[in-house]
Amino acid sequence: MHEMSIALSVVDAITARAREEQAEKVTAIELVAGKLSGVEIESLKFCFSAAVRGTIMEDAELMVTVPLSEGLCEVCGERFAVDGYYTQCPSCGSYKVRIVSGKELSIRSITLE
Structure with a gap:
């Protein structure tokens, strides 16, 4: 279960930021x-x-x-929603599709007090 290591990494990153900002409490986190x-x-x-x-974020x-999640066809330039990594362009049928969004994992925002 790699979600635990991800959760621990997020906690470490937010704890470090809260210390930098001298925050006493974290009230909201957006991932x-x-x-x-x-x-x-x-x-x-x-x-x-x-x-x-x-x-402090308990x-x-x-x-x-x-x-x-979106893909971009490298043949015709069509941008479209995808459900997986290996997908076919709905416009031209090519499998030369580059994933342009949907792989991200990041901390978007934190609210400190």
């Missing part, structure tokens, strides 16, 4: 996790709830935004 990032959102939320116990609201 971005694309459908193609390989992260199971519910597992990440569960692991995160365990990882924040006893920290009561923080966790929001996870899942952006649209």
Whole structure:
């Protein structure tokens, strides 16, 4: 379950930022996790709830935004929604499709007090 290591890394990063800002509490955290990032959102939320116990973000609201996954056909230039890495362009039928969004995993914002 790599979601626990991701949750622990997020906690470490936010803790470091909170220290820099001399914050006493983290009240909200927003993550971005694309459908193609390989992260199971519910597992990440569960692991995160365990990882924040006893920290300044224990009561923080966790929001996870899942952006649209998109591909770009390198043959005809069509941009379209994708469900996986290997997909066919709906316009020209080519499999030369580059994933342009949906793989991201990042901390979008944190709210400190």
